[in-house]
Amino acid sequence: MIVAPxxxxxxxxxxxxxxxxxxxxxxxxxxxxxxxxxxxxxYDHHLVAEIKTxxxxxxxxxxxxxxxxxxxxxxxxxxxxxxxxxxEALGVTTIVAIEAIKKLGIKVxxxxxxxxxxxxxxxxxxxxxxxxxxxxxxGKGGQKFIENSIDKINYLNEYRKKHGLxxxxxxxxxxxxxxxxxxxxAGADIVVAGSFIFNKNNREDAISELENV
Numbered sequence: 001m002i003v004a005p006x007x008x009x010x011x012x013x014x015x016x017x018x019x020x021x022x023x024x025x026x027x028x029x030x031x032x033x034x035x036x037x038x039x040x041x042x043y044d045h046h047l048v049a050e051i052k053t054x055x056x057x058x059x060x061x062x063x064x065x066x067x068x069x070x071x072x073x074x075x076x077x078x079x080x081x082x083x084x085x086x087x088e089a090l091g092v093t094t095i096v097a098i099e100a101i102k103k104l105g106i107k108v109x110x111x112x113x114x115x116x117x118x119x120x121x122x123x124x125x126x127x128x129x130x131x132x133x134x135x136x137x138x139g140k141g142g143q144k145f146i147e148n149s150i151d152k153i154n155y156l157n158e159y160r161k162k163h164g165l166x167x168x169x170x171x172x173x174x175x176x177x178x179x180x181x182x183x184x185x186a187g188a189d190i191v192v193a194g195s196f197i198f199n200k201n202n203r204e205d206a207i208s209e210l211e212n213v
Contacts, residue, residue, distance in 0.1 A: 002190040032065060034065040067089065098127055109129060118155050133153060157187025
C-alpha cells in the first residue's frame, strides 16, 4: 500500500520539519481547496513550489476547486507529479482537463465526492492514471469514514481487471489501520492519511503500519 500523508493538521509554522517527519512516505498529498467547491480554503501552488525545495517525494495534488483548468499549468510548474481534478467541478469539460494535464507530461487523476455514483467515472477510466475516492465529504479533516466507499472501490477494482486497465485507486478520508485494511482488501492501492499520522509521536511507525495493512 502506498501512503500519501496529508499535512492539513501539521504545524504550518515549522512546515519543513513537519514534512521531514513524514519523509518515509513515498507520496505527499496536497489538499488544495478554494472555499467555493468545498467550504474550506487552504493554500495554492506557491506552497507546492516551496515544499518542492526540500522534499523529493511524489507530489500528489488534489484540486478541490471550482474551475481547475486555468490552474493546471501553475501546479505543474510548481512541481506536481500528479494532478487530480473533480468530475463535479468540470462536467462536460472533464475531458478537456484530462487532456490538458496529460499534455503537460504528468499523471492525471479524477475524483468523485461521496454523493456521486461511481459509474460517472466510467467514460474516462481508459484515459486516466488514478481514481480518487473521497470517503468523507471533502472540505475538512477528522470526519468518519463513509462505509459505502468500499462498494465504489470494489467496483473500480473489478472494472480495471475486466477491461485490462492500469489506473491506481486512491482513498481519502477517515483512514486509520481499521479502514486502511478494509480499503486494501477492496483493491485500493493508495491511502491518504492526515490525523492518523500527524497525531502520532512516531510518524514513521504510523506510515509503516498503514503500508503493511
